[in-house]
Amino acid sequence: MKIAILGAGVTGLSLARFLVEGGLDADSVHLFEESSAPGGLCASKNVDGFTYDVTGGHILYSKDKPAMAWIQEKAGGADAFVEKDRHTRIRFGQRWVNYPFENGLGDLPPEANFDCLRGYVAAWHQRQTTKSPAPKEFGAWVQWRFGEGIARHFMDPYNAKVWKRELDFLTSDWVAGRVPDAPVDDVLRSAVGIRTEGYTHQAIFYYPKNGGFQAITDGIAAPLRPRIRLSTPVREIVRKGESWRVNGEDFDLVVNTLSLTFLPDLVPAMPREIAAACKALEYNGIVCVLLALDRAAHPDLSWIYLPHDSQGPANRITYMSNYAPSLAPKGRSSLLCEVTTAGGTPFPGAQLERDIIDGLARSGLIRRDEVLFHDRTATKQAYVVFDHGYAARRQAIFAWLDSVGLWTLGRFGRFEYDNSDQCVIKARGLAEKLLERARAGQ
Ligand SMILES: Cc1cc2nc3c(=O)[nH]c(=O)nc-3n(C[C@H](O)[C@H](O)[C@H](O)COP(=O)(O)OP(=O)(O)OC[C@H]3O[C@@H](n4cnc5c(N)ncnc54)[C@H](O)[C@@H]3O)c2cc1C
Structure with a gap:
């Protein structure tokens, strides 16, 4: 054959x-x-001693143990990988908010915490009393599932950045298992400051040394x-x-x-x-921008989400050099910034890098003078878009x-x-x- x-x-x-x-x-x-x-x-690129994953920071994890073992064996065995604890946060103004967002309400300023908790409880109560079915439109689903406060403070602006479309253009079908679904008690605990963990299946991940x-x-x-x-x-x-x-x-x-x-x-x-x-299938592209930094260390984080436009065009940045020391020269570090593009639209021009750096500096995440250089890779098809x-x-x-x-x-x-x-x-x-x-x- x-x-x-x-x-x-x-x-x-x-x-x-x-x-x-x-x-x-x-x-x-x-x-x-x-x-x-x-x-x-899955490709990676090395520029002057800095290595980055060209379609955004990738991590290895799987619920399928034989598949995981097979992958590791092909790439040199388990010893060829570092095991990492996932530490992710959402940047909210100058604060760090636990991820998933509803597990981090207690990290918000009090007014935003109140908005989110009130909306969450109202949405929960509405679902319990009316037994209303999950809306088919993603934007409506967000309101139905998380309530007005979480929608306004996080879900709507973050998803607008990622999908580059009206949220109701998307269906809610894809969210099962993708958008973390926290028990109401965990959300109440998190709002009053008791730590809870969500999305635990990614709690540990692996990355090639x-x-x-x-x-x-x-x-x-x-x-x-x-x-x-x-x-x-x-x-x-x-x-x-x-x-x-x-x-x-x-x-x-x-x-x-x-x-x-x-x-x-x-x-x-x-x-x-x-x-x-x-031809009518919808997708998004991605531009990944590596920032090579003259900085020895990062906070102990894997990646962070940037939901707000004031934080610049990137929706997620990965602390790439935290994954494995080999990814940056000694005494240096790197950040990988992801910017999605609506499928088929032209990639942004050179202003993009300036906007990313400005946004990160405004958010207190980098200083402009520590950026040694940047490098970008653009990919036409990165995300499937689940339209109706x-x-x-x-x-x-x-x-x-x-x-x-x-x-x-x-x-x-x-x-x-x-x-x-x-x-x-x-x-x-x-x-x-x-x-x-x-x-x-x-
Ligand atoms: C932003 C982002 C983050 C991700 N994060 C993770 C993660 O953390 N962990 C994880 O496990 N996965 C992650 N993934 C998913 C992972 O990258 C993909 O699932 C996987 O790489 C897809 O592999 P594939 O072989 O199906 O497709 P592809 O990698 O797209 O392979 C298709 C191949 O076909 C080639 N090709 C295209 N046109 C032609 C042609 N005309 N003739 C010949 N060859 C052609 C391409 O060059 C390519 O090599 C992420 C993906 C993205 C976009």
Whole structure:
């Protein structure tokens, strides 16, 4: 069986490794990658001794222990990783507020604490007494779930910064398991100053000691190197009887991990309405700006959220050099600033870096004179945007892809909000299925 895997990000690489580990001849696996290096969204970049993850600070964690062990083993074993406690905060004026926000109400100025608590209790009471269903619109859902105060002081401005759209443009479907849901008692405790913890499944995370997050994809890719065709963009995918032709070459099977939005230009047989559905999928891009700092140490934080426009355009900054000492030269440190962009809109110009630095300085997080240099990486597709047409479009797209036997996997290959561990888990699942079919001679 000759297989073409389109894309050498963590999904394509993991799929290839699982297939080979499952007994498939390595020579039958062919990865197409348009970039000059594997890694995709997991890539890291080194500039003058400072390393950063190009699509924002990445951390490794997973509820799936075998997947976690598999990832670590591929990247040099557990000893090649640092284990870190997650310390995240929200910057609110000149204060640090515990994260998630509703676990940090006691850190707010008293008036804001009161607004948030009053709204939270009112929303909770409303839900208990009316049994009102969760609204479908994200903005309305925020009010329904958290109340007016938390919406006004944190959720609305923060989400406006991230999504760059009216909040009701998004559905509330995606929030299950993503937006932390604290028990009411915890919120009451936090408001009166008793510490409570939320979002505990990320409480500990792992990060490669050397090379940035990309050490993971480098490790998965290492034995596959001869199988990866770098700088080789996929230009055409054509169905040919029971098999496929990619860039004019025959394959028994194709697994796509490229964005669904690219497929209309690559698959000439795609019906017009399916192509339109692919093109209409909504996403956001990201510009990540590294600030190299002439400062030996940071506060003991992993990353922080910046909900307010007065804090500049970044919505999140990661204390990158806190992840592993190798990420900055001795005596120096780094911050990684994330700014999202609405899908398809041009990336901001050079004013962006000035605005980021001004915002961070105003917030008391850096001094302008300690910035040694900055470096940016812009990525067109970073976040799936869950608008109201999302589910119907995906259903139509997958029905057609299934009908022609074109497998598709990965964050943008399926348009799902997957972290790298989920990519590995799904690659493992598909590999098992394909190996079973190969054994059955199908
Ligand atoms: C801001 C942000 C923060 C994140 N944080 C975390 C985190 O903390 N922890 C975590 O585990 N995950 C995190 N993730 C998710 C993680 O980065 C992704 O889930 C994962 O990298 C997706 O891998 P993939 O292989 O599915 O897709 P990709 O990495 O996008 O791989 C697709 C590959 O296809 C290639 N390609 C594109 N077009 C063509 C073409 N025409 N021909 C050939 N090749 C092509 C690309 O170059 C790329 O290498 C984060 C993602 C983002 C955006």
